[in-house]
Ligand SMILES: O=C(CO)[C@@H](O)[C@H](O)COP(=O)(O)O
């Protein structure tokens with residue numbers, strides 16, 4: 001079973017509540033919220049007040065992807081705003097172990113993300129602390145970029161690391177995920193798929209998510 005996390009970065013912000021209700025009705029498993037600071041990534045998006053407003057509308061877990069540095073001073077605000085999963089970048093904090101523990105102290109699920117140029121070894125020593133690993137398949141900062149093919153190797157490596165743990169850890173992929181490449185990414189071992197432009201650029205959100213599920217199912221039935 002795969003999970004789909006629509007990234008609201010590509011939604012119509014003027015109608016954000018309605019967009020969230022629509023993707024939830026269309027089968028979203030998580031609502032993916034991209035937080036950017038104009039420093040760690042070259043773009044600015046939203047902060048805790050917007051997450052708190054989304055919380056009032058969303059019924060699915062809020063999957064908050066923090067692309068901000070420093071990050072520790074903001075964990076409390078994002079936790080109190082109603083995030084369910086808080087994902088931080090390994091590259092954005094000097095003390096990743098401390099940052100992940102901080103998220104857990106607030107009772108939230110902790111995710112760790114790595115950029116395309118970061119080796120999976122960067123997170124080897126924090127696997128015991130995380131509930132989710134996010135492999136970025138584009139350089140973070142913008143929606144609508146193309147999937148970087150080398151990311152598949154990293155997904156395979158992270159899947160092996162997860163399989164060595166004695167508890168379930170989600171493996172999320174974010175960036176350039178589309179109905180036509182999702183099966184390959186699932187085969188590599190991912191189970192949570194962020195998709196922004198692929199969903200919100202189409203008039204029928206359910207049709208996109210259904211085709212994502214179908215393509216993964218078909219490839220599982222007929223490998224190769
Ligand atoms: O974190 C990010 C970008 O930094 C993503 O969540 C994007 O918003 C995904 O958008 P698409 O590549 O699916 O259009």
Ligand SMILES: [Fe+2]
Nearest residue numbers: 034065174194
């Ligand atoms: Fe994201």
